[in-house]
Amino acid sequence: MIHILAIDQGTTSSRAIVFDTKLNPVASAQKEFPQHFPASGWVEHDALDLWVSVAGVARAAVEKAGLHAADIAAIGITNQRETTLLWDRKTGQPLHRAIVWQDRRTAALCDRLKAEGHEPMISARTGLLLDPYFSGTKLKWLLDNVDGARARAQAGELAFGTVDSWLIWNLTGGKRHVTDATNAARTLLYNIAENRWDDEICALLGIPMALLPEVRDCAGDFGMTRADLFGREIPILGVAGDQQAATVGQACFAPGMMKSTYGTGCFALLNTGVDMVPSSNRLLTTIAYRLNGRTTYALEGSIFIAGAVVQWLRDGLKIIRDAAETQPLAEAADPSQELLLVPAFTGLGAPYWRPECRGAIFGLTRNSGPAEFARAALESVGFQTRDLLEAMRADWPAAAEGVLRVDGGMVASDWTMQFLADILGAPVDRPRVTETTALGAGYLAGLAAGLCPDPDSFAQDWALERRFLPEMAQERRQHRYARWQKAVQATIAAAAP
Numbered sequence: 001m002i003h004i005l006a007i008d009q010g011t012t013s014s015r016a017i018v019f020d021t022k023l024n025p026v027a028s029a030q031k032e033f034p035q036h037f038p039a040s041g042w043v044e045h046d047a048l049d050l051w052v053s054v055a056g057v058a059r060a061a062v063e064k065a066g067l068h069a070a071d072i073a074a075i076g077i078t079n080q081r082e083t084t085l086l087w088d089r090k091t092g093q094p095l096h097r098a099i100v101w102q103d104r105r106t107a108a109l110c111d112r113l114k115a116e117g118h119e120p121m122i123s124a125r126t127g128l129l130l131d132p133y134f135s136g137t138k139l140k141w142l143l144d145n146v147d148g149a150r151a152r153a154q155a156g157e158l159a160f161g162t163v164d165s166w167l168i169w170n171l172t173g174g175k176r177h178v179t180d181a182t183n184a185a186r187t188l189l190y191n192i193a194e195n196r197w198d199d200e201i202c203a204l205l206g207i208p209m210a211l212l213p214e215v216r217d218c219a220g221d222f223g224m225t226r227a228d229l230f231g232r233e234i235p236i237l238g239v240a241g242d243q244q245a246a247t248v249g250q251a252c253f254a255p256g257m258m259k260s261t262y263g264t265g266c267f268a269l270l271n272t273g274v275d276m277v278p279s280s281n282r283l284l285t286t287i288a289y290r291l292n293g294r295t296t297y298a299l300e301g302s303i304f305i306a307g308a309v310v311q312w313l314r315d316g317l318k319i320i321r322d323a324a325e326t327q328p329l330a331e332a333a334d335p336s337q338e339l340l341l342v343p344a345f346t347g348l349g350a351p352y353w354r355p356e357c358r359g360a361i362f363g364l365t366r367n368s369g370p371a372e373f374a375r376a377a378l379e380s381v382g383f384q385t386r387d388l389l390e391a392m393r394a395d396w397p398a399a400a401e402g403v404l405r406v407d408g409g410m411v412a413s414d415w416t417m418q419f420l421a422d423i424l425g426a427p428v429d430r431p432r433v434t435e436t437t438a439l440g441a442g443y444l445a446g447l448a449a450g451l452c453p454d455p456d457s458f459a460q461d462w463a464l465e466r467r468f469l470p471e472m473a474q475e476r477r478q479h480r481y482a483r484w485q486k487a488v489q490a491t492i493a494a495a496a497p
């Protein structure tokens, strides 16, 4: 009874899913962990919470499946990206809490580096922008602010890692300090054209290269787990950042294929093949996956608030008790009102990159109530996706023909998916398996273990659950989108000092 264990370490919870060799989910376990907000705009995770929750759910999933370590042929890991950790190589002790991808503490540093004119060079090599989102400036912050850290880093005593590296370090009992190309591509320190750590960028940020992990393909040898964790050593054979794992899980293997994942935020990736397409429209160029030494690139649009806007309706405004209540509310909303919500709660991500912006609502009347708010919240996710797709089409015209494959918790909402198709003017495909992140990690591990078929055969198993076709009249689509664009510009203007 051979199985594959996929570990998905996310921003709010750690999950583990056991798959059979046909990649059917057999059992799963999940655990949330505390979020720490030590100052405005700062977000941290306790490094040990990440590790302990992962070890717990991994063991629980295997147990729930009624299996033993001997039944698990391979482990695949996928993770929240960019989140930055620093630990002692001898003791394995973290020097600080993990600085989470959402954390904005390095905004001023990014501004300074931009003013000094470094962004074009950094963008050309890493595909990224000078935004606090990425790991590089977070690592610099740790070296500058944790007592003695820089000197110890220079002496080779410390290790830096994204969440995958930290988990592998712990899973292997400190034997392996490795990452994969997709996670490396999010650090701001990795040259994605040449597939190597960039010594000049590291020098600019004062980052000793002795800190950095070895970078490997997404499917391959990442070491063996400690025998005492599961009762027997298990090989770790697949690793990818969560959005790249979802791209694999959605079988977006051909250039022009794209997926968009709707969890807390929304991340759209367009496969551009072996071409590293630079963005002229403020998207990111990133590594989609690297297999057998061959890199496949993607254009990525990252939005920070998608499902989180529904959480705000529930926990902030308290107008719903459950996310699913948004659908009947949106259906009941007054068609004559055109409320627009720009959910820039933590600034605007792609393609605007305005960390200073905050949310705004337009078109309020005395009749505006919970139904109109719910509709505006769901629509904001569609409008933001349209912004990303406009930028993708401008960067890479072939994207215009694409169908969008969607996944993540929010795609349960038929209403939202229909609006998405309407406002994009393009089909939206929802697969049968929406746990695509874990599926992608499981597939990568299964591929390396020789248990799963090549990408082309895997792609044939991708199954559609429902296709949403655009129904909105073109004129109305243009009118609605034009108003959204004005609302965004007004939101940006309102944030000006």
Ligand SMILES: Nc1ncnc2c1ncn2[C@@H]1O[C@H](COP(=O)(O)OP(=O)(O)O)[C@@H](O)[C@H]1O
Pocket: 010, 011, 012, 013, 262, 263, 264, 265, 306, 307, 308, 309, 310, 311, 323, 324, 325, 326, 327, 408, 409, 410, 411, 412, 413
């Ligand atoms: N039926 C629904 N309608 C609208 N939003 C939903 C629905 N179900 C879940 N969501 C939203 O989806 C998100 C959860 O998706 P998930 O993929 O689990 O996120 P993450 O991995 O980022 O924690 C939540 O923000 C929730 O508000």
Ligand SMILES: O=P(O)(O)OC[C@H](O)CO
Pocket: 009, 010, 011, 012, 079, 080, 081, 082, 101, 241, 242, 243, 263, 264, 265
């Ligand atoms: O953990 P998620 O699903 O919110 O994903 C986070 C992204 O990887 C951040 O870039």
